[in-house]
Amino acid sequence: MPQADLSYVDKLIAALGHVEPLTRQRAAYLLGLIGETCAVPPLIEVLATDEDPYPRAEAALALGAIGTPSARAALEEVSARAGQSVIVKRAAARALLQMSKHPCTP
Numbered sequence: 889m890p891q892a893d894l895s896y897v898d899k900l901i902a903a904l905g906h907v908e909p910l911t912r913q914r915a916a917y918l919l920g921l922i923g924e925t926c927a928v929p930p931l932i933e934v935l936a937t938d939e940d941p942y943p944r945a946e947a948a949l950a951l952g953a954i955g956t957p958s959a960r961a962a963l964e965e966v967s968a969r970a971g972q973s974v975i976v977k978r979a980a981a982r983a984l985l986q987m988s989k990h991p992c993t994p
Contacts, residue, residue: 904943963983
């Protein structure tokens with residue numbers, strides 16, 4: 889994928905902290921489409937701490953699309969955590985499955 893305009897990526901990363909859950913969810917979705925690895929740490933933060941399950945689920949899917957080792961580790965941790973939202977667990981499982989189908993990801 890071509891290198892994205894970092895100012896746009898920076899804006900999307902900033903939107904992960906927006907007050908509206910739908911804005912955070914959309915930002916995570918777009919970051920997954922772009923595939924910029926610098927978005928992995930903020931997406932992991934959303935996955936771990938966001939109170940709304942929908943931005944967290946979208947962050948999981950984005951991490952699966954980006955596919956770094958740290959993304960995999962975060963997804964595995966969420967999948968194993970007890971008391972996790974079913975929505976988030978399913979998204980993490982789907983993301984891990986996507987990553988396993990593309991073993992050449994970094």
